[in-house]
Amino acid sequence: MEKNENESKIKLIVFEFFSGIGGMHESLNKITNIKIEKIIPYDININSNLTYKFNFNIEPKSITIESLTLENYEKIIEENYKNVNNKNNLFILWTMSPPCQPFTRQGNKKELEDNRSIAFKHLMNILNKTKYFPNYFILENVKNFENSKASAMLIELFNNKKYDFLQFLLSPLQFNIPNSRLRYYFIGREKKFLNFKNNRNDIINNTELIDKNFPISCIIDIKTFLSYNENDEKNKKEFYLTEKILNKESSKSMDLTLLESKSSNCFTKNYTRLIKGSGSILLLNKEKYNNMELKSLKGYTRFFTPKEILKFLCFNDNFEFPENLSNKSQYKLLGNSLNVKVVFELMKLLFNN
Numbered sequence: 001m002e003k004n005e006n007e008s009k010i011k012l013i014v015f016e017f018f019s020g021i022g023g024m025h026e027s028l029n030k031i032t033n034i035k036i037e038k039i040i041p042y043d044i045n046i047n048s049n050l051t052y053k054f055n056f057n058i059e060p061k062s063i064t065i066e067s068l069t070l071e072n073y074e075k076i077i078e079e080n081y082k083n084v085n086n087k088n089n090l091f092i093l094w095t096m097s098p099p100c101q102p103f104t105r106q107g108n109k110k111e112l113e114d115n116r117s118i119a120f121k122h123l124m125n126i127l128n129k130t131k132y133f134p135n136y137f138i139l140e141n142v143k144n145f146e147n148s149k150a151s152a153m154l155i156e157l158f159n160n161k162k163y164d165f166l167q168f169l170l171s172p173l174q175f176n177i178p179n180s181r182l183r184y185y186f187i188g189r190e191k192k193f194l195n196f197k198n199n200r201n202d203i204i205n206n207t208e209l210i211d212k213n214f215p216i217s218c219i220i221d222i223k224t225f226l227s228y229n230e231n232d233e234k235n236k237k238e239f240y241l242t243e244k245i246l247n248k249e250s251s252k253s254m255d256l257t258l259l260e261s262k263s264s265n266c267f268t269k270n271y272t273r274l275i276k277g278s279g280s281i282l283l284l285n286k287e288k289y290n291n292m293e294l295k296s297l298k299g300y301t302r303f304f305t306p307k308e309i310l311k312f313l314c315f316n317d318n319f320e321f322p323e324n325l326s327n328k329s330q331y332k333l334l335g336n337s338l339n340v341k342v343v344f345e346l347m348k349l350l351f352n353n
């Protein structure tokens with residue numbers, strides 16, 4: 001019985017480009033109708049790669065993506081293909097979260113002209129030439145990517161190949177997670193997405209199409225979501241805002257959120273380094289919420305811990321950072337990562353018949 005079940009699964013050779021701490025891998029692990037035959041993560045960041053190895057026991061390829069040649073890419077596929085005995089249902093998946101700075105509203109808006117887009121352009125070039133165009137594809141990026149030449153390039157490739165694709169702008173809040181992280185997603189595959197009659201250039205910004213039965217509007221509060229335990233608070237003193245921070249001019253515009261709140265702001269890679277716009281700060285006493293005197297918040301305000309942010313991003317409870325990685329490094333990696341639940345919902349759609 002188990003053997004048949006395995007044989008009906010979609011078998012995958014996965015290229016996880018810009019793998020970071022492995023948000024894409026984490027989401028794939030939750031999909032039940034696939035079997036990962038081989039996953040090859042690529043990233044140049046040492047701390048991401050250490051964290052990836054720590055959790056998935058796979059060492060990402062620490063080379064710049066632009067140094068992967070078309071010949072190497074095709075050779076990797078052929079070698080891995082040989083290693084799979086039963087080649088029925090064996091497919092290629094590409095996942096990618098290219099650097100988003102060239103596309104952010106606050107950034108230089110150089111898009112494809114930005115050096116940080118070299119790797120993305122290189123991958124589009126491989127896609128254009130390869131005989132192994134991936135059967136499945138998923139990309140995550142910031143809002144605004146949808147208006148860039150990069151997304152136009154991607155769409156043109158998929159149109160030329162006569163592959164189907166869908167585009168989304170979604171936030172975890174729409175999936176009942178009390179955290180906002182509006183992101184652009186592109187999913188593409190050989191087979192038509194059934195029941196999707198919208199124009200492919202439209203950006204889908206609701207969850208109706210993902211799962212008609214999705215229970216909308218029952219976001220739970222942060223306290224319940226994080227399974228908050230008051231007794232743990234004594235172990236979190238290092239995350240409390242100091243008087244020095246509270247006295248800063250920028251602290252006047254910090255976003256305070258309560259345990260009873262049903263939302264928090266997006267946590268960026270600058271969380272704790274910058275106060276304004278980098279993510280919410282937890283206020284532990286709701287009576288203080290309207291108190292304008294910031295100094296009086298000392299002892300009641302703290303940063304969310306990396307573990308709590310992992311939870312907002314819906315990583316498994318057993319996901320951990322290597323012991324010697326500083327909190328600052330952990331926040332940086334988390335800010336670059338993705339919401340696993342949202343990607344999981346999109347992957348379900350991608351692998352659905």
Ligand SMILES: C[S@@+](CC[C@H](N)C(=O)[O-])C[C@H]1O[C@@H](n2cnc3c(N)ncnc32)[C@H](O)[C@@H]1O
Pocket residue numbers: 018019020021022023024042043044045048063064065066097098099100119333336337338
């Ligand atoms: C937006 S983050 C992706 C994070 C990932 N999705 C996760 O779950 O953590 C982009 C990643 O691409 C990596 N990167 C950027 N340029 C690269 C390049 N040219 N070659 C390889 N990796 C690169 C960065 O080190 C960073 O970890």
